[in-house]
Amino acid sequence: MNKQTLRQELLQRLDSQRTTALNAATSAHDAATHEQSVAETQYDTIGLEAAYLAHGQSQRVIDCDRTIHRVNALNLQDFNNDDCIEYGALVTLSNHKNYWLLPVCGGTLLDHGRITVITPQAPLGQMLDGAEFDEILANGLSIIEIQ
Structure with a gap:
């Protein structure tokens, strides 16, 4: 991506x-x-x-x-699984859904619906912001990839 x-x-x-x-x-x-x-x-x-x-x-x-x-103005740096999640990170969860953490445009579907923009104001965004690879989130979801 x-x-x-x-x-x-x-x-x-x-x-x-x-x-x-x-x-x-x-x-x-x-x-x-x-x-x-x-x-x-x-x-x-x-x-x-x-x-x-x-x-x-x-x-x-x-x-x-x-x-x-x-x-x-977003810094589109590359992330890897050693980094904490912050703005600009593409995250894949164990349910195989992809999220792009941004400060704006929450809920927007990109790449033909394969990526959902999420902001820290959303409950899932709050959990992802600052989370790390393999961290277990609510509902048993875990982070399987950070880009």
Whole structure:
């Protein structure tokens, strides 16, 4: 499993999410500033609602940018079975499932569903963070490979 290839796959997904959020923000901004959005009465809130939506979508774009930056900044060092698990480690458990420990994008499936991104915020991620080769985790799972 090539970590650079996995990173590129993840970045493509994030870029797609960013593009969707940017298009939504642009559309909401256009709706908020359209002449038909001008309030005709004190109870007419279409323009205000569109402005709130535009702001929320803009925040999504900013969040996507931050996530993309964090993925790009990852050190994709190689690990071996003598190392403790930390960000960037690909881990295979005794149930033959593969996990990539990252600070973001938990739950994302990569490499045609063969690798699951997991973060330390998830219960399994908490167990894996700092664990060592052959360590027994909850439910009798053990770590059989670290890359």
